[in-house]
Amino acid sequence: MYAKFPDGAARRTDPAAAAEVLYDAVIVGGGIAGAIVASRLGEAGKRVLILEAGPAEDLTLRGYEAYLDRFYSAISKDNQAPYPVVANAPMPRGTDARRIFPGAPDASAYIVQNGPFATDTTYTRVLGGTTMHWEAKTLRMLPEDFRMRTLYGEGADWPLGYEDLAPYYTEAEREIGVSADVEDQAYLGITFDEGYVFPMKGLPLSYLDRMVAGDIDGMPVELDGEKRELRVRPFPQGRNGIPNPAYDGGKGYVPRGAVSTYQVEVGGRCQGNNNCVPICPVQAKYNAGKTLAAALRTGRVDLVAQAVAHKVHVDERTGRVTEIEYRRYDRPDSPGFTTMRARGRLFVLAANAVENPRLMLASGLRSSSGLMGRNFMDHAYLLAWALLPEVAGTFRGTNCTGGITDLRGGRFRRRQAAFSVDIHNDGWGWARGAPMTDLIDLVDAGGRYGESLRQGLVDRVSRQLQLAFMVEVPADPSNRVTVDPAITDSLGNMRPILTYDIPEYTMRGVAYARQLSKRIFARLGAEDHTAYDPAFWGYAVHTGEGYEIRGGNHLAGTHVMGRDPSTSVVNADQRCWDHENLYLVGGGSMPTVGTSNVTLTVAALCLRSVRVMLAQLASETAPIHLTSHGAARGRSPEVAQ
Amino acid sequence: MTDQSFEEFLHLSVDLTAFEETELLGTGLAHQYLAKVRAACGGEVVSALLDAHRAARADAADGVGGHDPAVLDRALRHRIFSDDRLGPVARNVIKLWYAGMWYGLPPEWTDCYGARTAAETATVTAASYQEGLLWPAIGANPPGAKAPGYGSWAQPPRIDDRYLRGGAK
Numbered sequence: 173m174y175a176k177f178p179d180g181a182a183r184r185t186d187p188a189a190a191a192e193v194l195y196d197a198v199i200v201g202g203g204i205a206g207a208i209v210a211s212r213l214g215e216a217g218k219r220v221l222i223l224e225a226g227p228a229e230d231l232t233l234r235g236y237e238a239y240l241d242r243f244y245s246a247i248s249k250d251n252q253a254p255y256p257v258v259a260n261a262p263m264p265r266g267t268d269a270r271r272i273f274p275g276a277p278d279a280s281a282y283i284v285q286n287g288p289f290a291t292d293t294t295y296t297r298v299l300g301g302t303t304m305h306w307e308a309k310t311l312r313m314l315p316e317d318f319r320m321r322t323l324y325g326e327g328a329d330w331p332l333g334y335e336d337l338a339p340y341y342t343e344a345e346r347e348i349g350v351s352a353d354v355e356d357q358a359y360l361g362i363t364f365d366e367g368y369v370f371p372m373k374g375l376p377l378s379y380l381d382r383m384v385a386g387d388i389d390g391m392p393v394e395l396d397g398e399k400r401e402l403r404v405r406p407f408p409q410g411r412n413g414i415p416n417p418a419y420d421g422g423k424g425y426v427p428r429g430a431v432s433t434y435q436v437e438v439g440g441r442c443q444g445n446n447n448c449v450p451i452c453p454v455q456a457k458y459n460a461g462k463t464l465a466a467a468l469r470t471g472r473v474d475l476v477a478q479a480v481a482h483k484v485h486v487d488e489r490t491g492r493v494t495e496i497e498y499r500r501y502d503r504p505d506s507p508g509f510t511t512m513r514a515r516g517r518l519f520v521l522a523a524n525a526v527e528n529p530r531l532m533l534a535s536g537l538r539s540s541s542g543l544m545g546r547n548f549m550d551h552a553y554l555l556a557w558a559l560l561p562e563v564a565g566t567f568r569g570t571n572c573t574g575g576i577t578d579l580r581g582g583r584f585r586r587r588q589a590a591f592s593v594d595i596h597n598d599g600w601g602w603a604r605g606a607p608m609t610d611l612i613d614l615v616d617a618g619g620r621y622g623e624s625l626r627q628g629l630v631d632r633v634s635r636q637l638q639l640a641f642m643v644e645v646p647a648d649p650s651n652r653v654t655v656d657p658a659i660t661d662s663l664g665n666m667r668p669i670l671t672y673d674i675p676e677y678t679m680r681g682v683a684y685a686r687q688l689s690k691r692i693f694a695r696l697g698a699e700d701h702t703a704y705d706p707a708f709w710g711y712a713v714h715t716g717e718g719y720e721i722r723g724g725n726h727l728a729g730t731h732v733m734g735r736d737p738s739t740s741v742v743n744a745d746q747r748c749w750d751h752e753n754l755y756l757v758g759g760g761s762m763p764t765v766g767t768s769n770v771t772l773t774v775a776a777l778c779l780r781s782v783r784v785m786l787a788q789l790a791s792e793t794a795p796i797h798l799t800s801h802g803a804a805r806g807r808s809p810e811v812a813q
Numbered sequence: 814m815t816d817q818s819f820e821e822f823l824h825l826s827v828d829l830t831a832f833e834e835t836e837l838l839g840t841g842l843a844h845q846y847l848a849k850v851r852a853a854c855g856g857e858v859v860s861a862l863l864d865a866h867r868a869a870r871a872d873a874a875d876g877v878g879g880h881d882p883a884v885l886d887r888a889l890r891h892r893i894f895s896d897d898r899l900g901p902v903a904r905n906v907i908k909l910w911y912a913g914m915w916y917g918l919p920p921e922w923t924d925c926y927g928a929r930t931a932a933e934t935a936t937v938t939a940a941s942y943q944e945g946l947l948w949p950a951i952g953a954n955p956p957g958a959k960a961p962g963y964g965s966w967a968q969p970p971r972i973d974d975r976y977l978r979g980g981a982k
Contacts, residue, residue, distance in 0.1 A: 615907050
């Protein structure tokens with residue numbers, strides 16, 4: 173079944189006319205968080221406006237193919253390669269990262285990096301957001317991830333627990349369309365409802381995964397006095413597989429294929445393109461366009477694109493948000509814009525954990541806790557790479573089908589960070605640019621051509637094993653997003669300034685990860701080729717050893733949720749303590765990032781918040797007074813209570 | 814572009830890539846690749862490269878239509894790969910076929926032999942990435958194209974046995 177995008181929906185809303193409407197909710201950001209909130213509110217009969225910073229045409233197959241064509245033609249095939257660069261809504265790119273020297277922030281790219289650690293973390297500012305390029309691993313968080321302070325004295329406790337979020341995880345797994353088998357995913361305290369099955373059956377492990385499993389399954393590890401055995405386990409994936417007929421009490425599941433304005437049969441099942449990041453060519457991988465299409469089909473959701481939120485206006489007496497002022501640029505390639513405003517009863521910032529606090533801080537809204545923008549988190553990735561003794565046929569499958577998740581939890585988290593380990597089906601691509609770098613090296617330095625080149629490629633590329641250790645980063649108020657009125661983009665919006673360092677707790681996990689990788693390689697009889705370059709922009713030294721640390725694009729923590737307004741920005745419903753009609757949703761609300769890629773949890777949190785938004789809309793039913801205003805003048809209308 | 818130089822470019826490409834003529838023609842890009850090399854380096858360099866290759870094949874001819882691989886290898890190394898002007902171009906032709914990309918030649922080359930256009934790294938067409946010979950050489954599809962199908966990744970790779978036995982580290 174294709175995801176029907178209503179013809180003309182991306183352009184049917186006139187921004188000037190929209191300025192005269194008092195929406196039930198105004199949402200900033202057309203990624204997965206905004207799309208989920210919009211679709212659920214729209215389905216409940218509410219009028220919604222989505223402001224999208226990037227340019228947006230209808231999500232057509234033709235438009236998607238333009239992304240693909242840009243990817244095919246790009247010299248650098250990094251995770252933003254398919255997506256257009258728009259100066260008016262700039263986005264970070266992995267290739268931006270530069271080593272930072274003390275006292276010299278790097279302002280050469282969109283995110284100003286204040287250091288001391290430089291990160292290549294990215295997000296995508298196009299319709300559909302970062303789910304356009306995400307890899308679509310959909311791990312639930314562990315129950316213990318919600319109680320880190322109580323259990324391990326590290327990080328923070330959430331104001332809600334796994335059991336509170338579990339029903340929303342189930343709903344998020346339906347929305348995204350997750351392929352996995354419960355018997356593989358129930359570990360370290362993760363539980364499922366009686367009789368639950370995922371919408372689709374798990375994707376098979378790759379030949380490479382199974383080669384690794386042959387030696388690693390049963391490998392004993394002792395850590396902080398706890399013994400455990402490792403095993404290679406399939407990851408749950410937000411991409412279409414074989415529908416499970418037992419889903420939903422035997423009703424089954426119909427996968428959602430490509431988003432298009434007309435009937436098209438593609439994307440019903442993963443085809444093994446090995447290109448989840450940066451773009452699935454057939455849309456078997458979920459992207460938020462699928463949810464946006466459903467939202468727009470309700471007829472109650474309006475979308476204005478090329479609309480970059482500039483300022484959140486607040487009634488100083490009540491603290492309520494009155495309007496969002498945005499700059500609507502006329503053309504992607506020129507700086508001309510019109511100031512517009514959007515008015516609503518509720519406001520939802522769903523931009524991401526960098527853009528949400530950036531907008532709030534640019535609006536002078538620091539949160540009475542002082543924590544707006546603080547506690548920035550991501551995952552710290554450590555890569556280790558080796559050559560297997562036999563040809564494994566690397567470079568086939570989805571980017572990653574299996575890994576080692578046994579060290580995601582345990583008592584050792586008192587001392588050091590936990591991690592999840594990916595076995596990369598794309599070899600040393602991330603670490604060393606394989607296979608192109610191997611080709612160039614064999615030809616230019618190795619003097620290979622003809623048969624000896626073909627032999628060399630099989631020997632060097634098809635035996636590659638890369639392990640990616642995704643190490644948790646605890647909240648630290650010093651790691652933060654700030655703004656400076658003097659540092660703006662071409663539309664005059666303040667750019668995010670990131671101050672980030674990798675905590676010692678994380679580095680202890682990193683050091684242990686490297687040690688474990690050596691044991692794994694030894695057990696496999698693999699040649700360890702890992703070498704960390706001191707000139708690398710993300711080089712970090714811990715107890716005399718240096719490591720290359722990379723960003724994970726798993727942005728979190730910049731408007732943390734909590735029970736106490738003095739130590740958190742939002743409550744468990746992601747509603748701002750300071751502004752009762754403002755929700756800051758997404759990874760920014762997470763007090764810990766654990767060892768799961770954040771999107772599934774972001775989706776679950778948004779599904780949970782939608783209930784509260786609907787209840788709030790129902791309880792605030794007093795008539796609303798509107799005064800007439802032109803699009804670009806005047807203050808906001810008063811909302812009568 | 815003459816038919817003869819195209820034929821010779823194909824012969825050269827067969828020796829450089831170890832893919833057969835039908836496989837090279839099957840990419841649909843052979844003409845564009847020859848044109849790309851000409852546009853980057855100039856016609857004179859291409860002619861010299863094809864001449865040198867013809868001479869190398871002549872060195873190795875066994876008189877009955879075939880050639881001695883060891884002699885051909887030595888002739889290619891001596892006449893082409895070790896040549897300051899032709900070596901970098903020949904290596905770029907290999908990379909062009911394998912990656913679908915023209916890798917910019919270094920300033921040392923363009924300073925000596927003119928042809929500034931040779932210095933620019935560029936993809937030839939969107940299709941050239943997809944037709945890179947690197948991918949069939951490792952039994953894989955170019956990421957993002959020519960999908961092998963659901964679950965195919967669980968099977969052993971389709972790599973010719975002769976490369977699996979080699980196993981030289």
